[in-house]
Amino acid sequence: MSNLLPQKWDITDIGLEEGIKRLTPDKIRTSIKKVLESEGVARINAYVNTCIHCGLCAVACHVYLSNDCDPRFSPVGKVKNTLWEMIKHDGKVSPEFMKQAAEISYTECTLCKRCSMYCPFGIDMAYLISLVRRMCHLCGLVPQYLQDTANSHSVTMNQMWVKQDEWIDTLQWQEEEAQAEIPSLRIPLDKEGADVMYSVIGPEPKFLAQLINYAAIIFNVAGIDWTMPSFDGWDNSDMAMYSGDWEVMGRVKKAHFEAAMKLKVKKIVMGECGHAFRSVYDVGNRWLGWKMHPIPIVHAIQFYAELIRQGRLKIVRKIKEPVTFHDPCNIMRGRGLMDDARYVLQQICEDFREMYPTREHNYCCNAGGGVINCGPPWKKKRVESNKIKAEQMAATGAKIVVTPCHNCHSGIEDIIHYYKLPMKNVFLIELLVECIEIPEELKA
Amino acid sequence: MYDFVRGPLLWVAFIVFIGGSILRLAYLAYLAKKKDYTVLTYANFRAGFRSILHWIVPFGATNMRLRPVFTIVSFLFHICLILTPIFLLAHNVVWYQSWRISWWTFPEWLSDVMTVIVILAGIYLLVRRMVCKEVRYVTSASDYVLLAIAVMPFLTGFLAYHQWLAYKAMLTLHILSGEIMLMAIPFTRLDHMLFFWLTRFYMGSEFGAVRHAKDW
Ligand code: HEM
Ligand code: SF4
Ligand code: SF4
Numbered sequence: 001m002s003n004l005l006p007q008k009w010d011i012t013d014i015g016l017e018e019g020i021k022r023l024t025p026d027k028i029r030t031s032i033k034k035v036l037e038s039e040g041v042a043r044i045n046a047y048v049n050t051c052i053h054c055g056l057c058a059v060a061c062h063v064y065l066s067n068d069c070d071p072r073f074s075p076v077g078k079v080k081n082t083l084w085e086m087i088k089h090d091g092k093v094s095p096e097f098m099k100q101a102a103e104i105s106y107t108e109c110t111l112c113k114r115c116s117m118y119c120p121f122g123i124d125m126a127y128l129i130s131l132v133r134r135m136c137h138l139c140g141l142v143p144q145y146l147q148d149t150a151n152s153h154s155v156t157m158n159q160m161w162v163k164q165d166e167w168i169d170t171l172q173w174q175e176e177e178a179q180a181e182i183p184s185l186r187i188p189l190d191k192e193g194a195d196v197m198y199s200v201i202g203p204e205p206k207f208l209a210q211l212i213n214y215a216a217i218i219f220n221v222a223g224i225d226w227t228m229p230s231f232d233g234w235d236n237s238d239m240a241m242y243s244g245d246w247e248v249m250g251r252v253k254k255a256h257f258e259a260a261m262k263l264k265v266k267k268i269v270m271g272e273c274g275h276a277f278r279s280v281y282d283v284g285n286r287w288l289g290w291k292m293h294p295i296p297i298v299h300a301i302q303f304y305a306e307l308i309r310q311g312r313l314k315i316v317r318k319i320k321e322p323v324t325f326h327d328p329c330n331i332m333r334g335r336g337l338m339d340d341a342r343y344v345l346q347q348i349c350e351d352f353r354e355m356y357p358t359r360e361h362n363y364c365c366n367a368g369g370g371v372i373n374c375g376p377p378w379k380k381k382r383v384e385s386n387k388i389k390a391e392q393m394a395a396t397g398a399k400i401v402v403t404p405c406h407n408c409h410s411g412i413e414d415i416i417h418y419y420k421l422p423m424k425n426v427f428l429i430e431l432l433v434e435c436i437e438i439p440e441e442l443k444a
Numbered sequence: 445m446y447d448f449v450r451g452p453l454l455w456v457a458f459i460v461f462i463g464g465s466i467l468r469l470a471y472l473a474y475l476a477k478k479k480d481y482t483v484l485t486y487a488n489f490r491a492g493f494r495s496i497l498h499w500i501v502p503f504g505a506t507n508m509r510l511r512p513v514f515t516i517v518s519f520l521f522h523i524c525l526i527l528t529p530i531f532l533l534a535h536n537v538v539w540y541q542s543w544r545i546s547w548w549t550f551p552e553w554l555s556d557v558m559t560v561i562v563i564l565a566g567i568y569l570l571v572r573r574m575v576c577k578e579v580r581y582v583t584s585a586s587d588y589v590l591l592a593i594a595v596m597p598f599l600t601g602f603l604a605y606h607q608w609l610a611y612k613a614m615l616t617l618h619i620l621s622g623e624i625m626l627m628a629i630p631f632t633r634l635d636h637m638l639f640f641w642l643t644r645f646y647m648g649s650e651f652g653a654v655r656h657a658k659d660w
Contacts, residue, residue, distance in 0.1 A: 042480035046472055050639040053587050056507055064578075067554035071581030080582050117659045118507040120499055121640055122647025282654070290655075291485055336656025360657045361506060 004100055005072060005081065009381045013374070015144030016099050022140055023095040028307040031138035032091035039089050040131040047123045048087065051076065057125065060118035062363045063108050066387040073385070075115035075125040078104050082132045105132040107378050108385070110171045110243070110369035111331040117360065126369075130244070137244030145375025149239035152202070154248045157255045158235035168230050170205040171212065174296070178213035178220075182442045185220050187212070190263065197265040198228050199256065201237035201273045201406055208406075214429045215271060221438055222312040226269075233259025236270050237406075240277035242370025246287055253284030267296035269303050272427050274330030274405035275368055282334060289330035299331055301404055304432055305340035308347055315347050319412030323431070324349040324398035326412055327362035328405035337359075341404065344428060348435040353396045360427075363389050365403070367411020382411070383418045390419035404428045446612065449619045457623035464630030465638055472642070482648055488653035496641060496649020505660035514572070521565035524558040525594065529622070531555070534605075559602045566595035586632070593628050594623035605612035 036044060058064050058074035071077045082101045086093055094102075111126040119125070136142060142150070152161045162170075168189070175187045188194065198219070204211055219226045228234060233255040240248035257280075260268050270276060277299050285293050298306075307313040325345055331337045338359040345352045355362060366386035371378070393401060393415070401416075401423050403409045413425050476483045498504040508515040529535055533549040540546040550558070570591055573579050598619035603609055628634050651659035 038479065040480075040485065042472065042475040042478075045475060046639055049633060050636045050643055052590075052636050053579070053582045053584075055576060055582060056511075059507070059510060060577040069478055069577065071578040074578050074581070076582050077578070116647055117505075117651075120505070120507070120644075121636065122495065122499075122644045122659060124647060244516075286482055333657050334655050338657075360659075375480055 004096055006443070008067075009384075011103075011377050013377045013380065015142050015147050016102055019102075019139070019141035020095045020099045022168040023098060025092065027139055028095065029091040029096055031135045032086050032093070034138060035131050035135050036087065036091065039134065040127075043089075043124070043127060044083070044131065047085065047121075047128060048079075050121050051079075051119075051123055052121075054120075057115040057119040057123070060115040061109075062112075062114075062366055062388050063110075063385045065363075066366075066385045066389075072171040073108060075109075075119075078109055079125060079128050083128055086135075097229040098136065098139055098141055101132055102136040102143070105129050105136060106143050106146065107199045107374055107381060109369055110329075110364050110366055110371050111223055112364035112369060114329065114334050114364060115363070117333070119421050130242075133242070133244035134246070135244070142243050143378070145377075146239060146243050146370055149373055150243040150245050150248055152251050153238065153240045154245075157232035157252060158208045159237045159239055162202060162205055162235075164340060167205055167234065169227060170209050171230075174209055174213040174216065177210065178216045181217055181438060182220050183444070184442065185216055188227045188231045189218050191225075194225045195266045196224055196226040197260045197263055197268050198226055199234055199236040199259075199268055199276075200271040201276050202235040203237070203406060204271065211271060211427060211429060214433045215300075217433055217438070218307070218313070218429065218436070220442065221436060222307045224312075227263055227265065229259040229263060231259065232277060233257075233262075236268075237273065237275040238284060239370055239373055241279050241283050242275070242373065249279065250285055250287045251296065253279060253288055256280065257288075257294055258401055265295075267298055268293075269298045270300060272300045272404040272406070272409075272429060274328035274334070275370075275407055278330040278334050282330075285443060296403065299335065299337060301331065301337045301341050301344065301428065304428065305343050308344060313432075315435050316437040317348075317435045318350045319348055319400065319431055319435065320350050321399040322353055322397060322402045323402060324353045324355055324393065324396040325354065326393075326401055326403040326405075326408055328403065328408045329358055329362075329364055331370060331405065332362065333360050341428070344432070345402065349433055354397050355392050357392075365389065365405075365411035365415075366407035367414070368405070368407040371386045372407055373411055379414065383414050386411070386415060387419070390415050390421060393423065394419070394421055398423065400424050400426060400431075402426055402428050402431065446616045446619075449616050449623070453623055454619070457626045461626040461629055464627070465635075468630050468635060469638060469642075472639075486649050486654055487646070490647040492645035492648040494652055495659050496644050497640050498658075499644055517565045517568050520561050521569065524561045524565070525598070528555055528558045528562065529597070554645055556602070556605070559598045559605075561564020562598040563595060563602065566591060566598075590628070590634060593621070593632075593634070598608055 057076055061075050064073040067073045082104055109129045111130055113126045115125045116122055149159050152159055171187050177183045236256050237251050238249050280293050280297055366382055371382055403412045404427055416423050416425055446492055502515055502519045503509055531550045532555045533552055536546050536549045573583050600614055600621050604614040604618045647659055651657050
């Protein structure tokens, strides 16, 4: 049986500690085999046989770069220490090995797909690692905090155990907040036949509720016929996608799409989140059998850009301090919103500075892919494993970094604190509401 | 020995190479269709070929520009490795003697230079594999064997052509190693020659047509 790697951080996670006690050789083997021989067989076959072990993907990975180029953190190194071993031993691996595989797949890879742009064969390491997570999930071996979010999804259809009355309360509260700017403002609930359904991620009402009132201001100023659902399906996030619980992922995505169908809206606009976008655009829809999302879906960045281009938002102020921009993988490498984001930034910033590398090639935040959702035990490891990002941000000399994705946002926040960067971290909407004109007639 | 290698085994080698390649590709197509239809659903010719193009043109991808020496060596290695045997005069003579078919040939000095390039590039790849941490970490014995399989026909061919060692034995060894290489292609990771086009095409399709981002 294969040897274990030395521990670099001393971390205990109850989800893994308790999970490992319940493992039997049989359970491990059937979980592995289910994925190896059925769910993932075609691409595993092509990818694992094609990989020529050239190591060219290593430079792509922020985890590798930030850990002194230790090869065990390179994309191919992580696949070697998980899948290759499982294949070699035909699924007969020890519980300790599985625990290590869980640690690698859940906390050392953010599924950011940067490495697919550096491997000459375009091998999808993120997909392979997500298959390892799938095996771990089938074994019941998931970091505690991540599993908790998946449980919440399963029970409440949202990520944060938010109850329906709390949700409606929060919206009312944010409506009142926004009325300070625009007295006539409403957040229309369950308005059938509206043009747009606005959806957010579970943590927004819980921790970042002000973002909802900013969005309400944007919708009102732009004169959009919009609504938000009061019922399940309002949350567009999906951590089950990352824990490997694809069955729950499917249920959650279905609820989201169905909320829009029930409200008979023309399209869904979603707030500034990356993984949620991936789940509706790339992963969840596919699981449900939709080639693309069954109803038009627009990410916030694209939406702001459209509104400015159409003249529905008028920019009357510009941010003076130097601003830089973090390209979240799920909407850049995942949806190509690079130009829309820059269009908005050019409109509202006097001094916009690119990070380098930038656009599709930007380094990941090391928080996405469910990594930050593995919770406090993993925080130090997560932040130390993204030194490269801190260096990249510091080099811009910017005072403000815009991170239009919730996971990236929290990750970048931690990086700023840990590496003591003199920067403020904001969502794009926070700058946008400062810069738009609020027409006099609305203020009255 | 020479007659066996030059006769029946050559047939076997070509049949295994071509038949095996078809089988591998057919099996993958079958698996994809049965278990992973997604891959076929998102195939997009424009985006797929655009990505392939970027990755078969030297310096067409970011990662190639990050490491110019490796890029040049790797392209020289592959170009010489694939073209030399096809356009070698001696091979052409054999084709003509056996089948009465022939095509262009490189001048002998050029083939000689290209052979040396394959050998030198092979040495570079070998050293890189042993020295670079990230490559060594994922290297097993099979990687050295594959490199040897790829370089041996050139080494032996070079020695045979210059007749420095026992000519007949070297020629036999040369033909044998060429046959081993052909037969190894469909059944080892040398199958990347076949699968490169598919994996890159798929990733290109996903990036170009779904994700609207570049993958080079
Ligand atoms: C048109 C077909 C082929 C393509 C597109 C291709 C592509 C590649 C690529 C992208 C690599 C990765 C590292 C590098 O860039 O050098 C590679 C490595 C390699 N290829 Fe090919 N290849 C092809 C045909 C062949 C053939 C026919 C052989 C030999 C029989 C071969 C032998 C090798 C070897 C030995 C390596 C590993 C080098 C190392 O040890 O790092 N390739 N190939
Ligand atoms: S974190 Fe990103 S670059 Fe690193 S292995 Fe995972 S997908 Fe590849
Ligand atoms: S770059 Fe691609 S082929 Fe090379 S080691 Fe990484 S995954 Fe394998």
